[in-house]
Amino acid sequence: MAFAERSRSAFIAVAVLVTAVAAGCSGYHPAPKAFQEATIQPYRLDSGDRLRITVFEQASLSNTYSVDQAGYIAFPLIGSVPARGKTIQEMESIIAGKLRQGYLRDPDVSIEVANYRSIYIMGEVGQAGQYSYVAGMTVQNAIAVAGGFSPRANQANVDVTRKINGEIITGRVPISDPVMAGDTIYVRERLF
Known part of the structure; x- marks a missing residue:
């Protein structure tokens, strides 16, 4: 009976782990095509400019x-x-x-x-906060301005929230992608 109970506990633990990983993955949203298109469009003015x-x-x-x-x-x-x-x-x-x-x-x-209006950098960086945007800035440049990655940071990609055509959209982009004025950059913690 003890073996059956341990097997059941192990099964429950694995099920909980799989559910947690699946829930973590459900937050993933690749950057929509509009993200790249927005970077080559003429600059649009907004509050803070x-x-x-x-x-x-x-x-x-x-x-x-x-x-x-x-x-x-x-x-x-x-x-x-x-x-x-x-x-x-x-x-x-x-x-x-x-x-x-x-x-x-x-x-x-x-x-x-x-x-330009400010950008905002949050998450696993040296100094999260509000920073001045410079034309031509990439995600990697923005993270450098914010003190670089923390030791626990996922350094491959980040989540960017951007206002496009009046709609606020979030997507995951590589750190080589361009930043736009008004963007919010969130550096996630790596899993391992």
Whole structure:
């Protein structure tokens, strides 16, 4: 009877282990195709971006403006301008068009991103937190900025949460993949 009871206990232990491993694997989501497509699309503005806007021959209008939490920039003369989801070229056209409506005859507007919105790095890194995004950054660069991998980190791939077309998507990517402004990077603990 003792042997049967031990066999049953061993079977239960194996079943629990298999269930735990299967549950751990169920959280795996490979990066959707939209992840790669988003990295080659024109940059889309969002809250936290700081824009250097130049209106040529109008020094009083040329300045650095922030995209607020609601997704707008407050611009002199024309007020709040929606920026969330717009490209730089779309914003140049919108601002020039609004300035043309009774303020300037033929405004020449140029915009560049002065500071991108932050990225967030969590999990098995030296110093988790919020960091400045730099154009061209990869996951590996971002992890280096956060103090590198911890001794328990899975160094092969990470989970990235990204806003694409207004939808928040999470997927698993290799550390050589590019990072986008606003991404959240989660470095998981390795299994063994």
